[in-house]
Amino acid sequence: MKSIHWASELSTLALRYGERPAIADSAATTTYADLFAKAAGVGRALTLAGIGPGDAVATLFRNGADAVAATFGVMMAGAVEVPINPALSTTERTYCCEVADVRLLISGVGLARDIGVDGPAVLNIEDIKQATLDPATFPFVESNTPARIVFTSGTTGRPKGAVHSQIGRWTANILLRANLPFQPGSGSNVLLMTPFSHGSSLMTHAFLSSGASVTLLDGVDPPIVLGILERGECDAMFAPLTVLAKIVAAAGGRRFTSLRTIFCGTAVLKPTLYARAREMFGPVVRVTYGKSEVFNPITLLEAEETENWYASGGEDACVG
Structure with missing residues (x-):
């Protein structure tokens, strides 16, 4: 497989399972249709911000439907996701963003402010509206390019960023x-x-x-x-x-x-x-x-x- 088109794969799930419940969290239950519409909105917002394949985007969320929508939105945009554990300290969060060369952070109200003034630009997910998931508006990505940088727990020193490729993420x-x-x-x-x-x-x-x-x-x-x-x-x-x-x-x-x-x-x-x-x-x-x-x-x-x-x-x- 030379390239991957995440938007095609995810739009299939949205169409196949539309009104089924997808995510239940402390706030509500979100259907497949609404989840992927929000993810499409995230992907569109990233594209409008100039983010594309190869660009690192951090996601900082507590567990909930927004965390899922953000992840899928980054995937559709072809960007490199850098998931940040909200349990990390401000210093650790900033360190992870610096190591991964993060261009943009997607988060919610109350979490993003802890990154610090020298951190990446912040995109609040509460400001992103749902959008139609049109696969044609999202890019293909080369299979061997980075897709995700996962930071280890840091038990033997500072957290280390493990790089997973696009084909690796798909295969996983x-x-x-x-x-x-x-x-x-x-x-x-x-x-x-x-x-x-x-x-x-x-x-x-x-x-x-x-x-x-x-x-x-x-x-x-x-x-x-x-x-x-x-x-x-x-x-x-x-x-x-x-x-x-x-x-x-x-x-x-x-x-x-x-x-x-x-x-x-x-x-x-x-x-x-x-x-x-x-x-x-x-x-x-x-x-x-x-x-x-x-x-x-x-x-x-x-x-x-x-x-x-x-x-x-x-x-x-x-x-x-």
């Missing part, structure tokens, strides 16, 4: 969808609570590509999460170790039956935590291993394999 979505333990559909919903700037964005893209819906929470709020689980509103959940431990601790002795899969990983899953999660949700924990520098997942244990590992006396080595 295909691989992640192919490795899902079940095929999401119109009745599927994945619950995501970790920052959209990291793994949640990949899961969002994969589930939306299959016509499913995504619930994006801004962090782990146990009462809200437990309510969603009790009402059976999701059949999958992305819960790294710290998230899973918090949910298990808050749930007490309650049991939930709606989840087909819990995507877990990022660190060693202790046998005691697995046992408590299994008692609460059943044998649905899927352990994966990945990293920012490459496409994910790298390795994984399906739920049945995870169950067999711990049933056989597996100790601390289970990271997928």
